[in-house]
Amino acid sequence: MCSVCGCGHGEVKIDGKEPRNHSHDHSHDHSHDHEGESEIGVYSHAPGLAQKRMVQIEQDILAKNNSYAAQNSNLFSKQGILALNLVSSPGSGKTSLLARTIRELGKKPVISVIEGDQQTANDAQRIRETGAKAVQVNTGKGCHLDAHMIGHALEELAPHDGGIVFIENVGNLVCPAGFDLGEAHKVVILSVTEGEDKPIKYPDMFHASDLMLLNKIDLLPHLEFEVERCIDYALRVNPAIKILKVSATSGEGMEQWYEWVRTAHKMVLSGHPTADIYSKTGGKE
Amino acid sequence: MHEMSICEGIVQVLEEQACAQNYKSVGKVWLEIGPLAGVELESLRFCFEAVAKGTLAEDAKLEIVETKGLAWCMKCSNTVEVARRFDACPTCGSFQLQVTGGDEMRIKELEVN
Ligand SMILES: Nc1nc2c(ncn2[C@@H]2O[C@H](COP(=O)(O)OP(=O)(O)O)[C@@H](O)[C@H]2O)c(=O)[nH]1
Ligand SMILES: [Mg+2]
Ligand SMILES: [Zn+2]
Ligand SMILES: [Zn+2]
Ligand SMILES: [Zn+2]
Numbered sequence: 001m002c003s004v005c006g007c008g009h010g011e012v013k014i015d016g017k018e019p020r021n022h023s024h025d026h027s028h029d030h031s032h033d034h035e036g037e038s039e040i041g042v043y044s045h046a047p048g049l050a051q052k053r054m055v056q057i058e059q060d061i062l063a064k065n066n067s068y069a070a071q072n073s074n075l076f077s078k079q080g081i082l083a084l085n086l087v088s089s090p091g092s093g094k095t096s097l098l099a100r101t102i103r104e105l106g107k108k109p110v111i112s113v114i115e116g117d118q119q120t121a122n123d124a125q126r127i128r129e130t131g132a133k134a135v136q137v138n139t140g141k142g143c144h145l146d147a148h149m150i151g152h153a154l155e156e157l158a159p160h161d162g163g164i165v166f167i168e169n170v171g172n173l174v175c176p177a178g179f180d181l182g183e184a185h186k187v188v189i190l191s192v193t194e195g196e197d198k199p200i201k202y203p204d205m206f207h208a209s210d211l212m213l214l215n216k217i218d219l220l221p222h223l224e225f226e227v228e229r230c231i232d233y234a235l236r237v238n239p240a241i242k243i244l245k246v247s248a249t250s251g252e253g254m255e256q257w258y259e260w261v262r263t264a265h266k267m268v269l270s271g272h273p274t275a276d277i278y279s280k281t282g283g284k285e
Numbered sequence: 286m287h288e289m290s291i292c293e294g295i296v297q298v299l300e301e302q303a304c305a306q307n308y309k310s311v312g313k314v315w316l317e318i319g320p321l322a323g324v325e326l327e328s329l330r331f332c333f334e335a336v337a338k339g340t341l342a343e344d345a346k347l348e349i350v351e352t353k354g355l356a357w358c359m360k361c362s363n364t365v366e367v368a369r370r371f372d373a374c375p376t377c378g379s380f381q382l383q384v385t386g387g388d389e390m391r392i393k394e395l396e397v398n
Contacts, residue, residue, distance in 0.1 A: 054395065054397075055306050056393070057298070057302055057392055057393070058393060059298050059391065060392075061295055061316075061392060062294060062390065064294060064297060175287035175290065178291075179290075200371045203369065236380040239359070239380070239381050239383070
């Protein structure tokens with residue numbers, strides 16, 4: 001375990017191993033100063049100092065996560081990488097969608113994946129079968145990925161300049177909403193085998209996402225899922241959310257998703273040295 | 286589950302601040318939490334006790350100050366109060382609301398020893 005920032009505590013594993021013993025080239029803000037610590041030691045042995053007093057701190061509870069997220073975001077921006085954080089309930093089709101996306105989006109830009117799961121490494125394996133690089137983060141009991149885990153996963157992944165990093169979050173529509181990973185966008189996946197009212201049952205997640213993929217639309221003829229109602233709910237919690245209907249199995253609608261990804265990537269790349277990545281495949285801009 | 290990691294975040298801040306602010310235990314923690322922060326307060330109190338055990342915040346009490354959910358209505362241009370993200374504008378009924386406050390989750394103040 002890392003004695004500096006306390007990582008590796010708990011059950012977090014990256015590709016089955018504890019996070020590396022701090023090479024920390026993603027340079028955490030190790031604000032931990034050890035002089036301060038010894039002072040505490042001194043005071044705690046000094047009797048008579050136990051005076052009740054008030055301390056104003058005004059600190060965001062997620063501030064620590066947010067500062068790691070800012071570091072990840074810096075790294076992405078420096079390397080011209082588009083990072084997308086995919087969130088959904090378990091089984092909505094994140095891994096299937098990613099596998100198809102990697103196969104169909106082509107070799108350029110280079111895609112790599114961080115897979116989050118509580119216990120298994122199955123999803124990273126499914127991604128590797130497509131030929132893409134993947135790192136598995138196991139969160140143990142943890143029900144979401146946080147920005148610190150992603151920082152370590154990135155050390156392992158070493159993503160390509162001008163590439164795309166997909167992060168498959170732990171299947172959970174609650175807490176991943178609050179934990180920024182440094183991504184450009186959250187993409188929420190909802191499948192038509194779930195309830196139409198998920199957007200209002202989990203409003204924070206739909207509010208935090210920029211794109212909603214309504215997946216498994218190949219199954220619509222067999223179900224009583226009211227697409228319009230679902231879209232209406234999503235727009236209620238987030239009037240700015242974009243919505244695409246797709247099927248990771250049949251491939252329907254996937255081209256619009258790829259177009260959305262390319263557009264988002266171009267936004268990241270504009271002005272970046274690797275910006276010509278689309279000039280051969282995507283025609284002139 | 287979610288509340289568990291929030292409590293870990295709180296205790297982490299309390300431990301870090303102990304260095305800077307020279308205290309060795311925390312008696313009370315004032316939190317400001319908005320109705321749109323997605324936090325279950327009962328569960329937060331429960332988790333805090335579990336997470337704080339064995340730390341300098343072991344005996345700390347949580348004082349939760351609930352703030353208001355505020356949104357700006359794009360249709361009628363009023364700032365209105367909302368309890369949930371999918372509420373309609375109480376003035377005009379529109380769902381075109383932009384949340385402007387009420388999703389905060391902040392540590393405000395501590396009573397320390
Ligand atoms: N019919 C249909 N099944 C799908 C689709 N996408 C995924 N699935 C199935 O849904 C199940 C869960 O998919 P998976 O990608 O593992 O979901 P994840 O838990 O979100 O990663 C698998 O059995 C997939 O084959 C789709 O578009 N249509
Ligand atoms: Mg999966
Ligand atoms: Zn670390
Ligand atoms: Zn969680
Ligand atoms: Zn209104």
